Amino acid sequence: MSKQATAAPKVGFVSLGCAKALVDSERILTQLRAEGYDFAPDYGAADVVIVNTCGFLDSAREESLSAIGDALAENGKVIVTGCMGATPELIRSVYPDVLSITGPAQYESVVDAVHRALPKPHDPHVDLLPSPRNEQVGVKLTPRHYAYLKISEGCNNRCSFCIIPKLRGDLVSRPAADVLMEAENLVKSGVKELLVISQDTSAYGIDTKYAASQWKDRSVKAKFLDLCKELGELGAWIRLHYVYPYPHVDDVIELMTAGKILPYLDIPFQHASPKVLKDMRRPAASEKVIDRIGAWRKACPDMTVRSTFIVGFPGETEEDFQYLLDWLEEAQLDRVGCFRYENVSSADSNGLKGHVSEEVKEERWNRFMAVQQVISAKRLKRKVGKVIDVLIDSVTPEGIVGRSKGDAPEIDGLVHVTSKGRVLAGTIVPVKIEKSDEYDLFGSVVKTS
Numbered sequence: 001m002s003k004q005a006t007a008a009p010k011v012g013f014v015s016l017g018c019a020k021a022l023v024d025s026e027r028i029l030t031q032l033r034a035e036g037y038d039f040a041p042d043y044g045a046a047d048v049v050i051v052n053t054c055g056f057l058d059s060a061r062e063e064s065l066s067a068i069g070d071a072l073a074e075n076g077k078v079i080v081t082g083c084m085g086a087t088p089e090l091i092r093s094v095y096p097d098v099l100s101i102t103g104p105a106q107y108e109s110v111v112d113a114v115h116r117a118l119p120k121p122h123d124p125h126v127d128l129l130p131s132p133r134n135e136q137v138g139v140k141l142t143p144r145h146y147a148y149l150k151i152s153e154g155c156n157n158r159c160s161f162c163i164i165p166k167l168r169g170d171l172v173s174r175p176a177a178d179v180l181m182e183a184e185n186l187v188k189s190g191v192k193e194l195l196v197i198s199q200d201t202s203a204y205g206i207d208t209k210y211a212a213s214q215w216k217d218r219s220v221k222a223k224f225l226d227l228c229k230e231l232g233e234l235g236a237w238i239r240l241h242y243v244y245p246y247p248h249v250d251d252v253i254e255l256m257t258a259g260k261i262l263p264y265l266d267i268p269f270q271h272a273s274p275k276v277l278k279d280m281r282r283p284a285a286s287e288k289v290i291d292r293i294g295a296w297r298k299a300c301p302d303m304t305v306r307s308t309f310i311v312g313f314p315g316e317t318e319e320d321f322q323y324l325l326d327w328l329e330e331a332q333l334d335r336v337g338c339f340r341y342e343n344v345s346s347a348d349s350n351g352l353k354g355h356v357s358e359e360v361k362e363e364r365w366n367r368f369m370a371v372q373q374v375i376s377a378k379r380l381k382r383k384v385g386k387v388i389d390v391l392i393d394s395v396t397p398e399g400i401v402g403r404s405k406g407d408a409p410e411i412d413g414l415v416h417v418t419s420k421g422r423v424l425a426g427t428i429v430p431v432k433i434e435k436s437d438e439y440d441l442f443g444s445v446v447k448t449s
């Protein structure tokens, strides 16, 4: 048999978009590898290329279309999946030659398309051969020491600027036992930090009426608090993303103070003005949110609250914007991301009155960031002099970089670390914080023994 005939067929992969799309990519890659496919580092070396697209903002659609174009130009055999796959006619109108187009979370269809383009290898020595690194957890696109844990798909909310429910449908929660099995396997394989994600984490289980499933010797309900309790027993950092401030979120604060899950909540508030929130059709929008944050901080003083906001939403007046700035000053959030409103094809907000000019959006964004930078710098300064745990992300000749319990990967700040001894990526070390700026902390490893 020639070398050509025995070589595993190679798949190229481009993963665009959010953490949820990244989890979809990992599932597809895991399945393909279990079937004996190999992966190619570039388009030229691949036998077929999969592009997992993002279709959320118009700018993300452009990026996705350009990635498809590059893959077609350099390889010619391209399979498209992901959020933008929900509008196949748009992709076909630009690139009629793509082999197949499927929407988000349609893992089987993507794998079927690969089978059609590139028949499955039949070598029993290759088939189902797990990689030694990930034999229990599949392919991970994040570094080995942290992983995203997707607990549900879709969303029951209908925010006017968002097309996710149109793309991904209503909420579908995974059984608690499935989530816990995946989480435990990840931790066993060396993952130190699990980032719990979904479109609306605090709504987990509403669709299944909190159905219980058997996990080890007990039955666990698909309920936010119950899942957090179980995850808290795994011995990893558990970080909660996309949590809405529903009253039942108060219950997890106890788990944070007990050190079971990280004292960190990522709550996408998006705005503060009641009028804008109403036009946005945001869930759990209430004027009592500031009181709730205050109560959480009282119970758990180390808590980091992160959020994202949109400025320049249609109909946002200077008064609404000033309301948001005042709210921000009062809320004193630790970490904040801010986006200028952008129309998304087929989003309801496109039809709202009072679209804000690009200049005004830019000006408001700058004012917003200036206010938040001062708050963020003040919040971080409180950590100077303290010894905190830092999860080391990378050790390179340029330096050692990690994150504290208050910093999620990619979106929050970093801790720049110096050390007299050897420090390894993926380990948690105690660091004395010596300096801070608007975003990052700086400190040195404390000798432990």
Ligand code: SF4
Pocket (backbone or CB within 6 Å): 155, 156, 157, 158, 159, 162, 163, 164, 165, 199, 200, 283
């Ligand atoms: S909560 Fe709103 S913004 Fe988030 S996915 Fe659901 S509809 Fe979209």
